Amino acid sequence: MNFSVYRDLLSIVPVRRLLLVGMLARFPHAAAGVLLTLHVVLTLDKGYAAAGAVAALVTIGIAVGAPWRGRRVDNVGLRRALIPSVISEAVIWSVAPHVSYEWLLVLALIGGLFTLPVFSVVRQSLGVLATGDKRRTAFTLDSIATEIVFMGGPAVGAVLATSLSTVVGLTLVGLSTAAAGLFLMWFNPPTRSAATGALPEHDVEAATAAVVTAAPAHLREPAVELAQAAAEQAEAEDPSRGGILHRFSAGFSWVTLSVAVVFVVAAGAGVLLASSDVGIVAMVESTGNPGELGIVFAVWCAASLVGGLVYGAMNRKISPMLLLLGMALLTLPMSLATDTMSLALLSIPGGLLCAPVLSAASERVADLVSEERRGEAMGWYGSALTTGTAIGAPLAGAAIDTIGPASGFAFAGTAAALMVLITLGARALVTRRSARV
Template sequence: MSSYASLLKTPGVARIIAAQLTARFPNGMLSLAFLLHIEHITGSYGSAGLVLAATSVGQAVAGPVTSRWMGVWGMRRVLVLTIAVSAAMTAVIAFVEMSVPAYMVVGLIVGLSSPPVQSAVRTIYPKMVNSRQLTPLFALDASAQEIIWVAGPVITTFVALQFSTVAAIVLALAFLIFGGAWFVLSPEVGRVRIPRSRRKLGKVLTKRAVLLSTITGFLLLGACSAVEASVVSAFGHDGLEGGLVLGIFAIGSLIGGLALGHLPVSPWSMARRMFAVFVGMALALFSLDFWWLAVTLLIAGIGIAPAFGVMSAIVTSSVKFSDTAEAYGWVGTGQLIGAALGSALAGFLIDLNGPSGGFLVAATFAFFGFLFPTLFRRWHPDLRGRDASPIPDTEPVYTQPS
């Protein structure tokens, strides 16, 4: 814990973590708010899953593109544009009743305009701390973001239950606007300049660590999205149990991140963390009892934040600084495609077989999320005793002949 305390004393670190968490807080609210809102209007979890899938696909397409734009136009310009468009389209979903295809189109635009806050902040981090502090900082960031998943579902469920699903979306919208403004105005966002990448779009995926993180993130988020839909369908709209179970799920991730985040990163680190996720989700298949799900998803959660921390560390250490934002964009794209597929598959199986069908989807994603980094552990950098900073961008130096 002392390493985390020293990190928070580093100038600007606590502020930038708080600002980006606030800006990203809607990530823990909007999926559930959209799910509740669309299901309330249409009466179908499958229809709601399609809207969430469209939103996630939009985010997946935009991720590497908007992240790369930050190296061309600057972070602030890209962030302001995407925040404005995303906020406007989120308001449309909240206040305009439409057909499911129309909701899907608007959801797609919400996804396409998703602000690349995560890519921005993880590109900024290596410029704020020394190389020894970078891996613990990624772990602290991954752990702290679980506050989003602890409080977000609980707040969303409570507001939707006590007021309306529209109010839940509007509250998420307020976080998007306020948090986005706070992050954009942070000095570090204006101070750090991402060099223009000289590689073609997508070339960074030839780095094995980036591809490993992208595919594993795809599987991890697919599992998590299926769990979210399954928990909501298991407990419905008549109480806070669903939000509480999802909050406990995130608390497990927070505990795991703080307990394991400072450990050295070895080639087995990703597989070990994903094994905990798989075990917890597999156990969740056996009962829909509140306490059973709370315990099993607590176990599953223990591996999530540490897995995200490992992804960040191995990506950063494997690419040039000018490519870090795009690399994180691709990792985010993998996660969001997984979220789209997990939500859609879980939604349809829930309609057919009830919540157990959704948990089966989650356990299947988690199993392959464990299997892939196990089979391809040679793609996983060994960072024990190594510098996790990005590779410096270098240019040839021309000299005049003497």
């Protein structure tokens, strides 16, 4: 392990600034999860399954909107792509706390659709600013920054809900997120490298000439072959050519078996994190001390921070699938907790693998997908993550309402572990069949 890589990366001003902006933009949403749950359970007097349904609709909206937002960033630039998010965040979350549960469901879906795409934008920009092994460290630093935010965000949300009101808390979330979006637009981090933006698209001769001119004399012949192959592939993927089926398949030509496996990891992580999140809220609230939520979230996120620091300093990669399996199995003992402190302590083993799972998956996407499609790919990665969240939150809530708070953690660990094992088996089967052909 080499911890000096953190110092070297943080010495790069754009990287340091991007991580700071990402932290500020994420903080309101870090408080929103707890506020929404407590708003439905305490203010609207509904159950945890109802709260899980609201969270599910938010995440379904995010899952549908993230690829579209990512493509908009790729096509029109960051500033124009963020305008709808800034407006909707300010309006929707100022209105949502004042409506009935039924209207809250509608607004939750719309709010999720136009959520500020902080995750995909930050990861896409880090993929441009950092290359090679530095990407692992950069994505790990972003995961660590996220954990720091989630150490404080839920605690602030719980304090706002219990000392003031969930109505005030959710309104502040919307206004703060809109302000963060304006700050992100002002900063305007790079989402495409200058070299890539300078190359012409779908022009074989121009692309070949550009590469050959830049290549040394003894490498010009292989450079011609590589440039022609790349340009011809881009021309074949031109959505303006061919019929509807051709354009649709060309639009997803970047999706390979390996990319699909990473998306399954993201969905599994979403199931695991959302179920654990609902379980923590239910377990602590059942003790009659909801104000202690911040203790558990702080310990859980601190463990993830430590795990992320260790993983980012490692000199080799670990499969995100194996990391997710380990995290799922280590989450199961949380169901044995009897009070706030025991829950906090039991959250440490699983928490150690949280940041490494997300860092490894993001790094894998950046390695597998070309820069021209990386914004959209990160959007789909975020969609997979939030789809898992949408599945995990209501199912865990239903289990908690039926059996008890401990069942949330049992469901979380078992569901994520089964997703990993089924995916590993399916991948092995596809690989064997491909080998036979």
